[in-house]
Amino acid sequence: MTTFVATVVGSICFAVLAPIVGCFLDGLDRKISAGMQGRVGPKLMQPYWDVRKLLQKEKMSVNTVEGTYIACALFFAIVAGGLFYSGGNFLLCTLVITLSSLFFIMAAYSTRSPFAEVGAARETLQVMSYEPMVIFTAVGMYMIAGTFDVAGLFDMRHPLICYGWPIFLGLLFILTIKLRKSPFDISSSHHAHQELVKGITTEMSGPTLARVQILHWCENVLFLGWTGMFFLSAGPASLIVALVFVALVYFLEIWIDNNFARVKWQVMLKWAWIVALVAGGINIAVLAFA
Amino acid sequence: MAVKQTYTDIELAQLLDLAAEKKAAGYRCVNTHCVNTVDGVDIIYTFVVDGGDDVYENYRIKNVPHHGHIPSIQGYFPGVFPFENETQDLYGITVDDMLLDFHFNFYSTDVSEPMTVITPEKKAAMEKAAKIAKAKAAKAAKDAKAKADAAKAAAPSATEEKGE
Amino acid sequence: MGKATIIPFGPQHPVLPEPLHLDLVVEDEKVIEAVPQIGFIHRGLEKLTETRDYNQFIYIAERICGICAVGHSLGYAETVEGLMGLEVPKRASYLRVILHEMSRIHSHMLWMGLAADAFGFESLFMHCWRLRERVLDLFEAMTGGRVILSAVRVGGMVRDQDAATLAHVQEVLEGIKDEYHEICRAFLNDSSVRSRLVGVGVIEHDDAVNLGMVGPFARASNVVNDVRCKEAGAYAELSDFTPITSTDCDCYARVEVRAKEILQSIDIIEEMIARIPEGPVFEKPKGSPADGAMACGALEQPRGECYYYAQGNGTKYLQRMRMRTPTSMNLAGMAAALKGCDLADVNMIVLTIDPCISCTER
Numbered sequence: 001m002t003t004f005v006a007t008v009v010g011s012i013c014f015a016v017l018a019p020i021v022g023c024f025l026d027g028l029d030r031k032i033s034a035g036m037q038g039r040v041g042p043k044l045m046q047p048y049w050d051v052r053k054l055l056q057k058e059k060m061s062v063n064t065v066e067g068t069y070i071a072c073a074l075f076f077a078i079v080a081g082g083l084f085y086s087g088g089n090f091l092l093c094t095l096v097i098t099l100s101s102l103f104f105i106m107a108a109y110s111t112r113s114p115f116a117e118v119g120a121a122r123e124t125l126q127v128m129s130y131e132p133m134v135i136f137t138a139v140g141m142y143m144i145a146g147t148f149d150v151a152g153l154f155d156m157r158h159p160l161i162c163y164g165w166p167i168f169l170g171l172l173f174i175l176t177i178k179l180r181k182s183p184f185d186i187s188s189s190h191h192a193h194q195e196l197v198k199g200i201t202t203e204m205s206g207p208t209l210a211r212v213q214i215l216h217w218c219e220n221v222l223f224l225g226w227t228g229m230f231f232l233s234a235g236p237a238s239l240i241v242a243l244v245f246v247a248l249v250y251f252l253e254i255w256i257d258n259n260f261a262r263v264k265w266q267v268m269l270k271w272a273w274i275v276a277l278v279a280g281g282i283n284i285a286v287l288a289f290a
Numbered sequence: 291m292a293v294k295q296t297y298t299d300i301e302l303a304q305l306l307d308l309a310a311e312k313k314a315a316g317y318r319c320v321n322t323h324c325v326n327t328v329d330g331v332d333i334i335y336t337f338v339v340d341g342g343d344d345v346y347e348n349y350r351i352k353n354v355p356h357h358g359h360i361p362s363i364q365g366y367f368p369g370v371f372p373f374e375n376e377t378q379d380l381y382g383i384t385v386d387d388m389l390l391d392f393h394f395n396f397y398s399t400d401v402s403e404p405m406t407v408i409t410p411e412k413k414a415a416m417e418k419a420a421k422i423a424k425a426k427a428a429k430a431a432k433d434a435k436a437k438a439d440a441a442k443a444a445a446p447s448a449t450e451e452k453g454e
Numbered sequence: 455m456g457k458a459t460i461i462p463f464g465p466q467h468p469v470l471p472e473p474l475h476l477d478l479v480v481e482d483e484k485v486i487e488a489v490p491q492i493g494f495i496h497r498g499l500e501k502l503t504e505t506r507d508y509n510q511f512i513y514i515a516e517r518i519c520g521i522c523a524v525g526h527s528l529g530y531a532e533t534v535e536g537l538m539g540l541e542v543p544k545r546a547s548y549l550r551v552i553l554h555e556m557s558r559i560h561s562h563m564l565w566m567g568l569a570a571d572a573f574g575f576e577s578l579f580m581h582c583w584r585l586r587e588r589v590l591d592l593f594e595a596m597t598g599g600r601v602i603l604s605a606v607r608v609g610g611m612v613r614d615q616d617a618a619t620l621a622h623v624q625e626v627l628e629g630i631k632d633e634y635h636e637i638c639r640a641f642l643n644d645s646s647v648r649s650r651l652v653g654v655g656v657i658e659h660d661d662a663v664n665l666g667m668v669g670p671f672a673r674a675s676n677v678v679n680d681v682r683c684k685e686a687g688a689y690a691e692l693s694d695f696t697p698i699t700s701t702d703c704d705c706y707a708r709v710e711v712r713a714k715e716i717l718q719s720i721d722i723i724e725e726m727i728a729r730i731p732e733g734p735v736f737e738k739p740k741g742s743p744a745d746g747a748m749a750c751g752a753l754e755q756p757r758g759e760c761y762y763y764a765q766g767n768g769t770k771y772l773q774r775m776r777m778r779t780p781t782s783m784n785l786a787g788m789a790a791a792l793k794g795c796d797l798a799d800v801n802m803i804v805l806t807i808d809p810c811i812s813c814t815e816r
Contacts (some may be wrong), residue, residue: 037580114461118483118797182574183646186798261646262574264798265483292536293686295750318666320752321761321778336750336761340677344684346750346761369666369786372492372814373778390786397493397815404498412504419769 003088011082014218018081022217023047025224029254036258047213054210062111062203069107070204070211076100077218084225087151091138097222098134101127104200104215111203119199122186125265129184129272130174136280137226140167143287150229159233159241163287168230170279172249174272178223180216181257184268224250294345302351302360305335309363312337319367320346322374324381326406328416329353331381333360356406357382364389372396380405458486461797465494469572469801472811476804480797488792488800490785496815500775507770508534508743509608518777519813520601521564524557525755526777526813527606532687533751533762534608534772537743546610546735547688552623552726553596553605554753555719559627560589561756562712562719565808566641569709572801573650578640585630585637592626595619610736620727627720638713642706651706655791655803658703667787669758669780670715671807673699674707681754691729692722705799708806742770757781757808779813 026047034041043049061067080097083089101123108120138148144163145152153160161168177184186199201212227249228242235241300308312319317337325332330353337347354360362374362385374385375396382403385391394402401407408416458481465473475491502514515530516523528550535542567582590600596615597605605612641647657667662675672679680697682689689695698714700707743766751762758780767773784807791803 033577037577038584039580114459114480117459118461118480121483182576185574258577260575261570261578261644261650263646263649264796267649292532293681293684293750293752297748318663320666320759320783321763321776323763323774323776323778325765325774334763336763340679341683346752348748348750348763367666368664369783372782372785392491395493397496399496399498405501409504415769415771 006086007079007082007088009082010084010086010088011078014081014085014221015078018078018218018221019214022214022221023051025220025250026217029250032251032254033258036255047217051210051213054205054213055207057206059206059208061205061208062113065110066107066204067208067211069103069110070208070215073100073103073107074211074215074218076103077215077222081218081222081225084150084222087149087154089148090141090150090229091148093150093222094134094138097219098127098131100215100219104212108200108203113203115202116200119202122265123200125269126177126184126186129269130177132273133170133174133276133280136276136284137167137171140164140280140283140287141229143284150232153229153232154234154238156233159231159238161230164230164283166279166283168227170275170283171227171230172252173275173279175223175227175249176253176256177268177272179220179253181253183256183260183263185257185262186265186268294343295348296345297348297350300349300351302354305351305363306361308335308349309366313366315339316342317347319363319370322363322370322377324377324383324405326381327353330355330358331383331406333377333383335363354383357384359384359386361386362388379403382406457481463488463800467801470804470809471568472809474804474809474811476792476800478792478797478800483797485792485795485797485800488789490789492785492811492815494815495812499816500777503772503775505771508772509739509770511772511775512607513604515775515777516602516604518779518816519810521561522557522755522757522760522779522810522813523602524553524606525753525760527604528554529751529753529755529760529762529777530764530775531606531608532753533749533764534743535739536751537747537749537764537766538608538739538741540609540737540739542610543734543737544688544731545614545733546737548691548726548730549611549615549735550606551688552620552723552730553593553603555723555726556589556592556623558719558756559716560586560593561808562716563589565712565756565805566637566709569802569805570641570647572805573647575640575644575647578637581633581637585633588626588630592623595622607736609739610734612736614735620730624724624727627723631717631720634716641709641713648706650799650802651709652702652704654705654799655795655806656704657787657791661790662703662787665786665790666783667758668783669755669808670698670708670711671758671784671787673697674711675703676701679759681752681759684752686752688726692725695722705802705806712808742766742768743772744768755780757810757813758784777813777816779810779816781807781810782814784809785814 027044031041031044076096077100080093080100083093083096105120105123108116141160142148144160145156201209204212224246228246231242231245232238317339320336320338322335333351333354335349360383364371364374368389371390374388375392377383378385378394379397458479461478461480463476463478464470465475473494476488478488479486499514499518503511506514512527512530516527518526563582563586567579570578570582593603594600596619597603657675659676662672662677668679676699678697678699682695683697698711698718700711745766745768747766749764753760760780761778763776764772765774788804788807792800795803
């Protein structure tokens with residue numbers, strides 16, 4: 001029962017705090033990218049103004065079910081975040097966030113527009129690319145920590161990274177896919193200048209698109225949390241260390257985004273699976289037999 | 291640019307043979323375009339061979355009747371489909387046997403055959419120019435007649451003098 | 455799976471620089487067929503010769519397209535000068551070549567930025583355009599305009615450029631070279647860029663010749679086709695000119711050809727500045743083109759060979775002015791390259807012909 005209460009409380013806190021943190025991270029991303037490109041860039045709070053503007057727009061959906069699917073996607077993303085940040089079951093968290101992605105894909109398919117359908121197909125391929133590594137991460141975590149509960153990490157003497165660094169590297173690789181950054185931003189990037197107009201979010205506008213934006217913010221906060229999880233331990237300063245590494249990883253992702261062209265889905269699928277099998281497979285084999 | 295250029299008038303019946311000949315000789319078709327005149331539409335084809343003499347050879351078919359038909363050279367030069375469709379859309383000349391035919395919908399203009407439309411201002415200008423040319427010709431004829439009369443008047447007096 | 459869908463690409467699409475419509479028949483992200491449709495920006499500019507005399511029409515010719523503005527004003531002026539038998543002062547023809555080659559640099563840099571954006575490399579796009587700004591600043595210093603210059607008129611140039619300005623041009627272009635080499639390295643050696651360009655949109659040499667392709671699009675398929683070789687105007691004064699070609703025939707080759715042409719243009723400009731003669735820059739045209747007189751001209755614009763034809767009718771209005779732009783010749787090549795490509799490659803292939811649809815449709 002307490003797990004359920006903790007999850008609910010965690011989800012409510014996540015629902016309030018994650019959009020704020022996510023918005024700030026998005027603004028930071030745009031400002032740093034602009035600096036790398038020799039531009040001034042937008043204000044730090046620009047993403048907030050963008051979402052606010054979107055919320056004020058007229059509802060112009062192709063159908064009513066699209067908004068429902070996006071609302072479900074956002075709901076399950078918040079639940080996944082609540083699960084993770086309340087110290088709950090990591091495996092359940094990964095499955096709930098995948099459910100959220102599936103609702104997002106369904107929303108795009110429901111519009112029956114050619115660009116959205118191709119974008120949704122690509123998003124499905126993206127999910128297929130990163131899921132193996134995510135599962136290996138959960139497995140690796142269980143084998144090292146002995147539990148799927150994130151709260152259990154605070155009882156460990158050494159952080160996960162010590163015995164799970166290949167899995168961590170694999171997770172970093174697919175983090176680029178999950179954060180929708182070049183070279184793996186094939187279904188929808190921050191920029192509309194790509195072959196599919198805006199891909200999966202082509203037919204989404206106004207309040208629906210605002211919710212998609214908030215969904216991406218929540219996802220970003222969650223996935224960066226997964227990265228930070230590798231540095232948690234019983235030590236007093238582990239939380240600080242985790243935050244420092246999360247910041248470094250985020251900066252690395254921005255750097256990668258600015259220095260690579262977008263690849264095609266065949267390349268993304270191939271490399272994500274190779275990395276998952278090599279990094280995840282070797283780490284798990286070592287943990288199982290050593 | 292002042293490139294080397296030649297101009298030759300040909301008949302419509304010679305067009306396909308010309309295209310075949312140029313294709314076999316390695317020429318490429320640079321351009322096809324039309325000029326609207328009162329007597330019909332002149333169509334000009336331009337060919338050049340790169341690395342050869344670099345001469346732009348222009349062949350003109352004069353006075354194709356308005357709403358007439360011409361054969362397509364897309365069989366030899368597929369790249370000219372925009373120009374032949376333009377000929378149809380803007381000048382109203384039907385081009386037969388095109389490989390890529392947009393059936394008068396390439397540009398989808400509001401006015402059909404817009405390049406053959408002679409606006410009232412242009413008509414007035416043409417009539418004025420024709421009037422001036424006519425007056426000039428009449429004056430020139432009058433001057434020539436006066437000169438001939440004067441010469442005639444001078445000649446009989448000379449013969450009269452001679453005759454005396 | 456296996457069902458064919460039709461994806462309407464354009465005319466409004468963020469990746470397209472110009473309005474072009476393609477109905478892509480797609481099966482599982484593979485394009486079976488693509489039929490181009492243009493006509494969204496037809497303005498009937500050629501009919502304006504009836505109401506604008508041959509001196510005024512140059513402003514219309516310039517505004518056919520923003521990127522090719524210098525080229526069109528130059529080609530038009532030289533064709534009309536040929537029609538009237540006018541000899542332009544040598545200094546003017548040198549200045550024209552300098553401006554035209556600078557226009558080629560800015561056009562190719564614009565294109566490289568768009569190509570980088572099309573394959574998702576936004577920062578490379580921003581850097582290309584940042585360098586291009588310096589060329590536009592040069593245009594502004596020389597002529598007062600950044601994009602549409604109005605620097606050429608029938609008979610010569612509108613204004614002369616003094617030695618200090620030409621020295622400044624040389625200095626800025628030299629300064630661009632180092633940063634430009636960095637950008638070239640990113641374009642030509644980066645693995646993710648190569649994965650999007652190599653082997654994409656191949657058009658073999660024979661097909662390129664058959665379809666009558668022109669410009670860097672054709673030269674990338676090893677078709678040696680460059681009006682600058684025909685030695686007309688001040689291009690005849692160049693000590694040595696070899697068109698840049700490639701034998702790879704794919705999108706990567708087209709990027710390579712354009713990237714190298716920028717460096718070649720900088721060299722041409724430096725040679726022209728070093729050898730520019732003194733003298734006047736304008737010869738006032740007298741009278742009007744004769745009735746029935748015809749003249750044609752050609753110019754190697756950034757996108758390829760542009761053909762001009764002018765016919766006079768005895769008045770100050772031209773009977774006919776025709777501007778055949780390079781993109782019209784390349785449309786057939788584009789349609790051929792799109793058959794059988796991946797959906798992700800469509801925008802790359804469309805961009806590699808460097809489409810200037812506003813020029814095509816006038």
